[in-house]
């Protein structure tokens with residue numbers, strides 16, 4: 001480990017009291033740094049966060065950054081803080097390293113291997129599937145990063161950092177903005193489509209640049225897997241020998257096949273529980289992620305079949321009188337809505353709306369023309385959506401999720417699909433996408449047969 005990474009007795013300042021910031025602070029403390037955490041916005045932290053900080057005896061301030069943040073040796077910055085913010089500029093003016101939590105945690109991983117997955121859509125599904133594919137194997141695998149458990153916490157909880165130890169990490173583009181040495185053994189980019197462009201001043205190139213950081217430190221014995229149908233990725237391969245298009249050259253590609261009806265069939269004739277072309281590619285990505293490890297094919301197949309997918313991602317809720325209800329509340333951008341629509345050949349009643357993320361709903365038009373029978377609109381973006389896709393399929397605007405579900409069920413005939421794939425954020429009516437999806441599911445479950 002280079003001197004720069006030896007943090008005993010160094011002053012470590014963590015900016016932002018999100019869960020990853022809190023765990024980075026704890027990790028720094030465990031490594032004998034002098035730690036201070038500064039939260040610039042929230043006055044009151046969630047109880048879990050303040051309890052952790054108190055338990056580990058970490059000094060902190062909330063509700064604004066004071067001069068206490070000066071004179072640190074290293075700054076660990078929360079992924080929520082944009083580069084053009086005042087605080088980021090201020091930290092840069094101190095001329096000390098400013099790193100992300102992912103970078104920091106990776107300093108303490110010994111010979112463990114990192115599998116890192118990024119992309120606009122499909123990260124959570126893919127990392128969970130990768131984790132599931134290792135189930136029952138000799139590998140000591142742990143899942144974390146953007147998916148919930150901060151990498152720093154995984155590192156703290158780990159006892160053996162040997163070569164059978166694998167960290168499977170979901171990485172957002174924000175987390176990759178401030179890396180220096182972060183080096184996955186396996187890195188995967190699933191796709192790049194417009195999302196979060198507000199953070200990148202509307203520039204896809206900048207967003208791509210952040211995503212490509214995932215491979216920036218990879219070497220000749222590492223592997224970079226990418227989605228070759230995406231020109232942006234084909235044109236921007238990192239300069240290492242092992243760059244592999246997982247959708248074409250994966251060792252286990254023949255284990256699964258995509259059927260015309262959106263179902264995914266295994267080589268021995270069973271159907272996976274997840275469906276749709278996007279999940280077919282996510283599965284190929286997950287199969288690529290494990291191909292450098294020793295796993296038996298029988299185990300891989302069994303694990304593929306027992307994978308149930310994630311809640312709120314094209315999640316099957318219920319079938320009522322032949323009408324199938326799907327909850328894809330996490331479909332908060334255009335591409336994920338398109339993927340959801342493309343997962344069915346039956347007629348669809350589509351629920352769209354929520355808080356607009358500055359997206360162009362006209363891009364949905366060709367897909368809506370195929371088998372969308374009706375659109376039900378809800379939330380702040382209703383007016384915009386109505387204007388952008390006027391005259392394509394009948395649309396109706398309602399005010400509550402209860403009306404959405406009742407109306408959709410009234411409209412649907414046996415054999416049709418009711419799909420919540422809103423193409424918008426949920427914050428106009430809900431705390432988050434989970435809350436929205438949960439509300440939808442509860443109301444569906446209340447429908448009478």
Ligand code: ADP
Pocket residue numbers: 119120121122123124125126190191278279281282312313314328329330331332335336337339340
């Ligand atoms: P992420 O963690 O990247 O947000 P998720 O697995 O949570 O990805 O899925 C988010 C949304 O994107 C869901 O609506 C899901 O159905 C959809 N989705 C999943 N995989 C893909 C993919 N490969 N391409 C496009 N959309 C996808």
